[in-house]
Amino acid sequence: MTDTAFHTLPDGRTIAFRLCPGTGPTIVFLPGYMSDMAGGKASAVFDWAREQGRACLLLDYSGCGQSPGDFADGSLTRWRDEVLALIAAHAPGRVVLAGSSMGGWLMLLVALATPAQVAALVGIAAAPDFTAWGYSAQQQADLAAGRTILEPNPYGPEPTPTHARFWADGQANRLLEGAIPFDGPVRLLHGEEDADVPPAIAHRLMAALRSGDVQLTLVKGGDHRLSRAGDVALLLRTLASLLD
Numbered sequence: 001m002t003d004t005a006f007h008t009l010p011d012g013r014t015i016a017f018r019l020c021p022g023t024g025p026t027i028v029f030l031p032g033y034m035s036d037m038a039g040g041k042a043s044a045v046f047d048w049a050r051e052q053g054r055a056c057l058l059l060d061y062s063g064c065g066q067s068p069g070d071f072a073d074g075s076l077t078r079w080r081d082e083v084l085a086l087i088a089a090h091a092p093g094r095v096v097l098a099g100s101s102m103g104g105w106l107m108l109l110v111a112l113a114t115p116a117q118v119a120a121l122v123g124i125a126a127a128p129d130f131t132a133w134g135y136s137a138q139q140q141a142d143l144a145a146g147r148t149i150l151e152p153n154p155y156g157p158e159p160t161p162t163h164a165r166f167w168a169d170g171q172a173n174r175l176l177e178g179a180i181p182f183d184g185p186v187r188l189l190h191g192e193e194d195a196d197v198p199p200a201i202a203h204r205l206m207a208a209l210r211s212g213d214v215q216l217t218l219v220k221g222g223d224h225r226l227s228r229a230g231d232v233a234l235l236l237r238t239l240a241s242l243l244d
Contacts, residue, residue: 002050004066007086015082016066017059017090020046025094025119026055027239028087030110032101032127034160036065041100041124044232045239054243057091059083072148072161075169076102080109087117096242098122098235101197101224102130108175111182120185120242124235125224127197128205129177131170134196135162143167155225176204186214187238189231191222 007015018037027049029042036042037058049056061079062069083106087095096119099107104126111118127134139149143164150159186209190202199218206214217238222231 002046007089009082009085013062013082014068015059015062015086017057017086018046019058019090020050020054020056022049022053022055024055025096025243026057026087026091027243028057028059028083028091028095028097030083030097030099030103030106031061031064032103034064034071035100035103036060038065039100040227041232041235044236045098048236048239052240055091057086057095059086072163073165074163075166076106076109076173077169080106080113083110084113087114093117094119096120096122096239098124098239099126100124101127104128105130105170105173105175108180108182109173111184112180115182115184118182118184121182121187122235122238122242123186123188123190123202123205124226125190125194125197126188126205127201129170129174129201130197131167132174132176133201135167140167176201176208178208179210180205180208181210183211184213185242186211187242188214188216189219189226189234189238190216191219191224191226191231193221194224196224 029045060067063071063074097107104123105128146164148163153160188202206216
């Protein structure tokens with residue numbers, strides 16, 4: 001099954017997903033903030049997995065892409081639980097989680113919720129704790145007061161909103177201030193010229209992870225998206241090395 005399908009949660013939420021059958025562990029790609037499974041990296045991973053006979057699961061968080069719902073209701077906890085439900089239903093064996101930007105934060109939360117099932121992690125410009133370091137003091141004060149903030153969107157005409165619900169939940173799910181108890185292989189890919197997630201965050205994440213098998217690859221000239229042909233090729237090589 002490679003066409004879009006829909007999974008209904010007990011509370012009625014409907015989550016769009018694509019599943020490619022194949023040998024495991026299943027690659028589960030987690031998109032970034034306001035992104036979805038139609039993005040370039042997610043599509044490249046899915047197409048590569050299908051060509052290689054590897055199992056792969058893509059999904060849209062509620063309120064994103066083809067999944068119905070109000071984006072303003074979204075939060076890390078809500079989306080983490082959706083990912084866990086999709087994995088339980090459609091990828092019950094071992095998984096390799098690949099998370100882009102915010103998806104890299106979600107990847108960690110999913111791994112902590114089901115550590116025995118997660119074989120490895122791949123972070124692409126992973127952005128854990130960005131509610132703490134990604135906003136100015138005034139923006140954080142506005143969010144703490146329950147106000148939505150809007151920021152210029154470098155990838156589209158509409159401004160990017162951050163809602164108070166998401167920010168408060170992010171603050172409650174911060175990980176970088178202590179040890180992150182994951183012991184499997186972790187590969188972090190980060191652009192040296194990332195203007196959204198400073199490379200210093202990747203270094204902090206590498207230090208916080210308890211695993212002794214953590215590698216950080218800094219990509220010369222790479223921006224936040226890491227979507228150039230060479231960047232995508234690096235991602236696919238990284239996934240192949242962990243699957244084999």
